[in-house]
Amino acid sequence: MTLRDGAGAPPQGGAQPLVRRNDWGSLAPPALGEWTPRLSVSVVVPTYAARATLPYVLAGLAAQSYPAHLLEVVVVDDGNSPPVELPDVRPERTRVVRVESGWGRANACHTGALAGDGEVIHWLDSDMLVFREHVEAQLRWHHLVDYTVVLGTKRFVDPAPLLERDPADVRDLVAAGRADELWDWDAGEPHKWVEGMWRRTGDLTEAGPRAFRAHVGATGSLTRALYDDAGGMDTALILGEDMELGHRLAEAGGVLVPEHAARAWHLGRSHVMEKKDDVNRHNDSFLANLVPGMRPKRNLHGRTYDVPYLEVVVDAPPSDELIHCVDAVLDSTLDDLRVVLPGSWHELHDGRRSPLADPLLDLRIVERTYRHDPRVELVPGVPPGRCRSSFRLTLDSTAWAPTPVALQAMLDDLERTHEGTRIIRRVGRLDRTAAVSRVARALGQVSDDGLDAAFGLQVLASSQAGFVPTAERDVPRHEGKLKPPVDPAESRARLAADLGSPGDGHVHDAAVGDDVRDRQDGERRGLFGRRL
Structure with missing residues (x-):
């Protein structure tokens, strides 16, 4: 056999041809x-x-x-x-x-x-x-x-x-x-x-x-x-x-x-x-x-999985704003996610301290807020190496938070277009793990130009991506006011209304507090046609 036109020669200088998405047609293998x-x-x-x-x-x-x-x-x-x-x-x-x-x-x-x-x-x-x-x-x-x-x-x-x-x-x-x-x-x-x-x-x-x-x-x-x-x-x-x-x-x-x-x-x-x-x-x-890519095999709501679909990294100083931002992420219509919070958690101790003058109070409050949340990980730093999820959202600031539908809508957009990256002004970036890995493997380093060439990249304003100022993002909570008991017949009528009238084929989300009901506004469908 003889080498023809350089076919089969190893890539020179460590760089390799960059294949876009899965379009292997850009490669030219030699004839048998x-x-x-x-x-x-x-x-x-x-x-x-x-x-x-x-x-x-x-x-x-x-x-x-x-x-x-x-x-x-x-x-x-x-x-x-x-x-x-x-x-x-x-x-x-x-x-x-x-x-x-x-x-x-x-x-x-x-x-x-x-x-x-x-x-x-x-x-x-x-x-x-x-x-x-x-x-x-x-x-x-x-x-x-x-x-x-x-x-x-x-x-x-x-x-x-x-x-x-x-x-x-x-x-x-x-x-x-x-x-x-x-x-x-x-x-x-x-x-x-x-x-x-x-x-x-x-x-x-x-x-x-x-x-x-x-x-x-x-x-x-x-x-x-x-x-x-x-x-x-x-x-x-x-x-x-x-x-x-x-x-x-x-x-x-x-x-x-x-x-x-x-x-x-x-x-x-x-x-x-x-x-x-x-x-x-x-x-x-x-x-x-x-x-995570086996979307039709995963429940739309209510389940967590060993490998989440989306990883959200919030690398910011501990504060009430951070908690409000993370709560907004967890309030997303997309349940299949995990939040990663890097921090100096090892500095926390159980020794005697002033509860309110503790210099680690903000860190302690964040840690206690999410210690037992299965969708939040408290880690010493951003995990090295490749992201384990199919997508990673990196928030540059906690000043902006996603609306309930924003994360699912953004991911649906990337899935429909096969693109790899969304840069969100003043917010951060959403990257497809496969795109980042492809560029790193082919070119030796990751750049926005490389990501655009490999999968496609778009830059959006925060409003186009469904982000709002964190201070304006309301995460519904349960009602806690002391009230006299409601007449059982009246309560059962409200229960029937919450569950939907018999035979109408529609079931409403039962709201423990009436303040939750507005979360049903605007029914959407995901990439595979399943209701969100």
């Missing part, structure tokens, strides 16, 4: 067979109860067009009994790694990733027979930038005819570029759910930040650097680990590329295809807590 690879790859094959298909998976890998000296295969034995033994037909650099702790695909994949030496990690399930150019087709993208995540394509077929053949014959057929003779590609069953997303979004080039909803793990690859930066597989997950990892790869700045030239035969139907409803029931619970 017309370039010189340089990156090493570890093909990680997690295997459990796949004794019948594994020999054919390894036979296909033994016939790859990617240079053999750059390719190793790590077969991960996930507790098989008897243990996995390698067949005669296999790539030259193939070894078995036994899982010593834990179980499941995520744990096995992570075990293999740690054991591998490759600069690129290529996942391949133990029921996937790949075509000759499968690895090469995926690896060419990783030679352009280090933040692509590449998916192969597949057709589900009945493996019975294959299992009667000698793996050596299958290897030779793949090496000759004739893997398509094993079955009829057009007659094979496609991965309809995934390929439907590809088709509707121009092979994900128009999918924007949500592209990684299509991240499924039967065959895919990414650089080790991106894998490590994203935090690796969540080994506690038994199902849905690929979608959860996809979320964190997006947040780390990744671009998802579907590679149609990386073809494979999937030997049998998938677990999801056989038990779709059961898998979805399981994943809806486990993944909704970890993936």
Whole structure:
């Protein structure tokens, strides 16, 4: 192979091409067979109860067009009994790694990733027979930038005819570029759910930040650097680990590329295809807590989640104004958020002091106000590294506070446009985590120009973003005046009015105090059409 027109050359000077959103069409990979690879790859094959298909998976890998000296295969034995033994037909650099702790695909994949030496990690399930150019087709993208995540394509077929053949014959057929003779590609069953997303979004080039909803793990690859930066597989997950990892790869700045030239035969139907409803029931619970982007799986109100959708950083001196500002944030129609309050909380002590002349009184009042609020974190400083939420709102001052609908409306705007940043004059800024990570990874430093180029940036006045002076932002409270009892019949009539007349199909928010009712003014709908 020869390098053509600089294709496959490493980025110079540490800078890389900056891909906008998920429009990977701005990258130009070399033609298959017309370039010189340089990156090493570890093909990680997690295997459990796949004794019948594994020999054919390894036979296909033994016939790859990617240079053999750059390719190793790590077969991960996930507790098989008897243990996995390698067949005669296999790539030259193939070894078995036994899982010593834990179980499941995520744990096995992570075990293999740690054991591998490759600069690129290529996942391949133990029921996937790949075509000759499968690895090469995926690896060419990783030679352009280090933040692509590449998916192969597949057709589900009945493996019975294959299992009667000698793996050596299958290897030779793949090496000759004739893997398509094993079955009829057009007659094979496609991965309809995934390929439907590809088709509707121009092979994900128009999918924007949500592209990684299509991240499924039967065959895919990414650089080790991106894998490590994203935090690796969540080994506690038994199902849905690929979608959860996809979320964190997006947040780390990744671009998802579907590679149609990386073809494979999937030997049998998938677990999801056989038990779709059961898998979805399981994943809806486990993944909704970890993936903010799964908005339809999260309740609109009343729940908090392990990973909040929005993080709000209020880095300001302790004061009554700070409390009023934070209360306004918590009063938002968006419940799926967490407030981060940096401060010198370690200075607080329980020693004798004057309650009102305490020099730490303001700090103490703020700490006591939010100590037990599950949506507020008292931290020593702004958490380093990447924001854990999909969005971060950084308030420069507590003089301005959001109206109840402002935060949800701003996020809906960013979701509709796929843009990354809103700078709000006199208030602060709202940044998409994926946009910040993309710019940092590609350009080495984050700037507003870079964010605009990567995802899009708009500057708004405070009123355009729904912010008002904090002193003018009223957060409703319960009524506390002492009153004589109301006649029970009159009270029941008010109760009926609060709940709505029977049969009218409408239920009002029951107001403990009448001062709360005006919060229902102006019904809105969110991005997915659900009422706010």
